[in-house]
Amino acid sequence: MNPGKDTAETANFLEKLVRDDIAQGEYHRPVATRFPPEPNGYLHIGSAYAIHVNHSIASKYNGAFHLRFDDTNPLKEDVKYVEAILEDIAWLGYEPPVYFGSDYSEKIYECAVKLIRKGKAYVCELTPEEIALYRGTLTEPGTDSPFRNRPVEESLLLFERMRKGEFPTASKVLRAKIDMSSPNLNLRDPVLYRIVHAEHYRTGNEWCIYPMYDFAHPIQDWIEGITHSFCSAEFKDHRPLYEWVLHELEASEPPKPSAVLKESENCWEALLHPHSLVKMKRAVLEPALKDASANETYQFVRHGYFCLDTKYMTEDRRVFNRIVSLKDSWKRER
Secondary structure, three states: OOHHHOOOOOOOHHHHHHHHHHHOOOOOOOOEEEEOOOOOOOOOHHHHHHHHHHHHHHHHOOOEEEEEEOOOOOOOOOHHHHHHHHHHHHHOOOOOOEEEHHHHHHHHHHHHHHHHHOOOEEEEOOOHHHHHHHOOOOOOOOOOOOOOOOOHHHHHHHHHHHHOOOOOOOOOEEEEOOOOOOOOHHHOOOEEEEEOOOOEOOOEOOOOEEEOHHHHHHHHHHHOOOOEOOEEHHHHHHHHHHHHHHHHOOOOOOOEOOOEEOOOOOOHHHHOOOOOOOOOOOOOOOHHHHHOOOOOEEEEOOOEEEEEOOOOOEOOEOOEEEEEOOOOOOOOOO
């Protein structure tokens, strides 16, 4: 298709950003978007929206859409969430290539070393409570860590020893050296790496230091050739750090995090059908439904169309969710 056929009047603001980048030759590679969930929980309605938006834009401009698990926190992540997310995305009708942030561990570590060598990162020995205290407030600037001017070679050695597991959990962190007086608290020497002695669901005990999300995320996007890193409004204040990381790493044609998915002023709970959570616990079903498939829909007489809920079903109990009613007389008050 020819993206130029779209007009500013019909294209939404995200598509306009992508279309303008294409027209201006911002990238020498195809458009690429991603959905980067952390495998520490199940997807929700907002996840479905983000998946659809990212996939639709990539598809419209003949680009690529990636599913990447941002799995850099061994304390909260589990393979069961990976499997559930894969199942849900397949149910939505998408089959994106799958990537794992943990596969980039060595590259992310090398990026951290580069920042130390440039004098843009240092090993800090303040406790988590002290770091929070030194950070300051929205109305007061932060205070420099006593380790902020630690010699580069000393930080390099300590960071290497952190990787080797020579220090206990939370005893040391690697911090970016940015601006402790910045009005954006995310730029007040944020933590880039922390020590966590815990088994990772994919890499086992290979690593005992893990990058923070705000550090790993832009690097993962860059590695995969992502062009547009769309995020929701709550991450708006994190964008400057995303850009700082890629700038200091001298990334060529870095991804753009400038587009923010706008939040609706409507509360989703106000739009929810009041009977949507009604449970019928003693329903009698046809015996054939014992072999129901999660990928099929079933019509229940006078009730609507249902699908199998594989998360809550058991061997001797089937759970079905109504997805379309035959007739809905309920009207939301306006």
